[in-house]
Amino acid sequence: MASSSRFIKDPKTIAIVGCPFSGGQPKAGVDEGPIHLVEAGLPEQLKALGWNVRFDGHHQFEEINAKLGNDPAAGIVRDPPIGKLKNPRLVSEVTKSVAEAVGSHAKQGELPLTLGGDHSLAMGTISGTLSAYPDAGVIWVDAHADINTEETTDTGNIHGMPVAFLLGITQQPASYGASEAPFSWIKPMLTPERIVYIGLRDVDVGEKAILKKHGIKAFSMHEVDRYGIGRVVEMALEWVNKGYGPGGRPIHLSFDVDALDPTVAPSTGTPVRGGLTFREGHYICESIYETGNLVALDLMEVNPSLADAAAVKQTVAVGCSLVRAALGETLL
16 A cells, blocks of 8 residues: 555454445435445455455344334335434434444444435444544545435435534424434534535535535635645645644545546436536545545445446446555555
8 A cells, every 4th residue: 555544553444334225315225325336346455555444244233123113125114204214213323323333343443334315314423533643634525415304305304314413503393393313322523623524516506505604615616627636635724634743633534426427437325417527536546645644535326226237337446446546446
C-alpha cells in the first residue's frame, strides 16, 4: 500500500461489516447489495492490496426483527410510523447495532468497511466511528444531502434523514407528541463544520435551507464542473481539517453509489443523471486514502434488483473498484 495510515494499527486490518438492510426506504433489493459485493470477491481483492481482512458474515438482524414481532419472509412488519417516520423502530434498532459493531472495530484500531444496504445505516456507521474518534470528520459523497428532518421530509423515508439525526437538528418524536423516541440513543457528536458533501445534485428545498442555516459545506456538481474534481477534493479536505492542526483529523468516507452518473452505476434506488464520472468517483477515494487519515468507509445503495444482469454486474464491479481505490489501489 502506497500510503501509511496515521490511525489504523499494524497489522493493517479491514473489518467488513455487511449490512443487508433496506428498511430506510421502500424499494426492495438494496439489502442484496452487500451480498453481491462480497460474492464478487471484494474480500480477496482487499487481501491482494496487503490488508488483513476480517469478515464474519453479514449481519442478519433476526433478533431485532423477532424483538419487534416482524417476519420479513412473510412480509410482516409491525412498525407503524411515528409522525412521518417510516419503520422508525426497525431502523433505530438496526443502526444502533451497526454503531456498536463499527465502534468496536474502530476502537481496536481496525478500519470498518460497511457495505450497505440503504444510507440510513450511516446513522450507525458514523456514530460508531465517532465513539472511537470523537473529532473525526465526514466526507459524504452522494447525489442527495440526506439531511431532511421530520418537518421537511416529504416521504418519511429515513435514508433521506441520517445526517440530520447525526447533527442533532431533527426533532425526536417525543418532542412532537409521540410517546416513543427510538433514536434517542444517537449522540449528536457530529458538528456542521466537520462534514463536507461532494456530488450533490438533487437537494430538496427544505434541505437547501438547512445547509445554509447551519453553514454546512457542500460541493455540488456545479462546483465539480467549475473547479474540477481535484480542486474540489482539495477544498473539501481543507474545510474539514480547518483549525485541526498538522496531519489532519480522522476521516469517515460515506459513499453512496448514486453519486456516480447512472451510466456508470445504474443499479441503485434513486439515480439522478448528471453525476460523477467513473474517474471522478475514484479520484475522491484515491485522494482520501492518500491523506493517511481514513478510519472508516461506507459503500451504500447498490441495489441489484433495479437493472438487468449486465447493469447489476457493472454497478457491483464499480462498487468494488471504489472500495479498492479508497483502500490503496493505484493506477501505477
